[in-house]
Amino acid sequence: MxxxxxxxxxxxxxxxxxxxxxxxxxxxxxxxxxxxxxxxxxxxxxxxxxxxxxxxxxxxxxxxxxxxxxxxxxxxxxxxxxxxxxxxxxxxxxxxxxxxxxxxxxxxxxxxxxxxxxxxxxxxxxxxxxxxxxxxxxxxxxxAGGKVASGAEPSHFQSNFELGEPRATLVTTTQIESALGTPKHTIIDARAPQRYRGEVEPLDPVAGHIPGALNRPFTQNMGADGRFKSAAQLRSEFEELLAGRDAASVVHHCGSGVSALPNVIAMEVAGLGRPALYAGSWSEWCGDAKRPVAKGPAAGG
The missing domain is CATH 3.40.250.10 (Rhodanese-like domain)
Structure with a gap:
């Protein structure tokens, strides 16, 4: 495996x-x-x-x-x-x-x-x-012919799962703020384009996006068959989005740190490393009125 x-x-x-x-x-x-x-x-x-x-x-x-x-x-x-x-x-x-x-x-x-x-x-x-x-x-x-079950499953015996050294990188709001406007972080927003541009906001109190963030809706990682696109296609699409930016600088986010993950998975499938996650995402960012908010398409978009 x-x-x-x-x-x-x-x-x-x-x-x-x-x-x-x-x-x-x-x-x-x-x-x-x-x-x-x-x-x-x-x-x-x-x-x-x-x-x-x-x-x-x-x-x-x-x-x-x-x-x-x-x-x-x-x-x-x-x-x-x-x-x-x-x-x-x-x-x-x-x-x-x-x-x-x-x-x-x-x-x-x-x-x-x-x-x-x-x-x-x-x-x-x-x-x-x-x-x-x-x-x-x-x-x-x-x-594929896999069987399914219904109802509840029997309880499992208690185990003793032991934490190891993190194999994924979590980025905080403070880190995003401190690097804003610098090449240290390339922020990719996984929300729908209308939410990214600040035209609508169905879930959070403020519409818009983190200044400088790029936009790649998480649904773009899937093919018509519901599976992830090929590694080659994903790599080509992310390299076009990054436009020369270092893949190692990427920090993914969305509304609440959930739908950003297909982008993280896709970058790893594409062979572009294991990017970081800003789990607090837009819902945490926009919770403080002092933080800057951008609207409209990305610069040059």
């Missing part, structure tokens, strides 16, 4: 037949209906898959204040609408579902890798290299 960020449905079928220790995670979600993903999981999922809920398991949203707005838990690793849980808290959750350090993780969703990429990145951040995204998601699994 390679260390590619992706695994095909056929490769997953072979992995399951081999008896190698692994765990599959279903990360399906819907931002507008947070209960929908788990309901979809109960209707059909890869047998044995554990459901990972974006709001409950992969975020640390804390508790609502008097106005009903959620304040990140003091131990959260980022701000924004989906604050990253601290690494220790994440390790506790992994242990609670029975995931161990000697297992390979395979993550999938029904949403073009929009949500499972979060768990893929978090496992890397926790020091776990053996994790892959099911290319094409549940749809590809079923098309």
């Amino acid at each position: 390679t260390n590619s960020p992706l695994i095909s449905a056929e490769e997953l079928l072979a992995l399951r037949a081999s008896g190698a220790r692994h765990m599959v995670f279903d990360c399906s979600f819907d931002l507008m209906n947070p209960a929908a993903g788990e309901e979809q999981y109960r209707q059909a999922h890869i047998p044995g898959a554990v459901y990972a809920h974006l709001d409950h398991d992969l975020s640390d949203k804390g508790t609502p204040d008097a106005s009903g707005k959620y304040q990140p838990h003091p131990d959260a690793a980022s701000g924004g609408r989906h604050p990253l849980p601290g690494r220790e808290k994440f390790a506790i959750w992994l242990s609670s579902v029975g995931f161990a350090n000697d297992m390979r993780a395979v993550v999938y969703d029904r949403n073009g890798a929009n949500y499972c990429g979060r768990l893929w990145w978090m496992l890397r951040w926790a020091g776990h290299e053996a994790v892959q995204v099911l290319d094409g998601g549940l749809q590809a699994w079923q098309a």
Whole structure:
């Protein structure tokens, strides 16, 4: 098994037949209906898959204040609408579902890798290299003849997942601010062009983008078949976007640190290294009125 960020449905079928220790995670979600993903999981999922809920398991949203707005838990690793849980808290959750350090993780969703990429990145951040995204998601699994199960899965025995040195880079708002206007960071925004340009903003209180950020909507990484484009095509597209900028300087972000991950995965597939993530993203950036906001297309765009 390679260390590619992706695994095909056929490769997953072979992995399951081999008896190698692994765990599959279903990360399906819907931002507008947070209960929908788990309901979809109960209707059909890869047998044995554990459901990972974006709001409950992969975020640390804390508790609502008097106005009903959620304040990140003091131990959260980022701000924004989906604050990253601290690494220790994440390790506790992994242990609670029975995931161990000697297992390979395979993550999938029904949403073009929009949500499972979060768990893929978090496992890397926790020091776990053996994790892959099911290319094409549940749809590809079923098309390859993979069976599905319904209802809940039996509970797993508690494990003792141990954190390792981070294998993914997390960038903070302070770091973004301090490097603004310099070549240290090349910021890529994964949101839709209309949100990037500040024409609409359905989720956050301020419209626009971080000054100097480039725009690559995360959906551009997928082909018509719902799978990631070829490595060569992705490399060509990112090199065109970067226009000579150093790929090692790239920091990806989106609205809340979730849909930026397909861009991170795509750059790694393209052989352009392992770029950083600004997990707080636009929702954290625009939370302080003192921070600058840009609107319209990128300079020269």
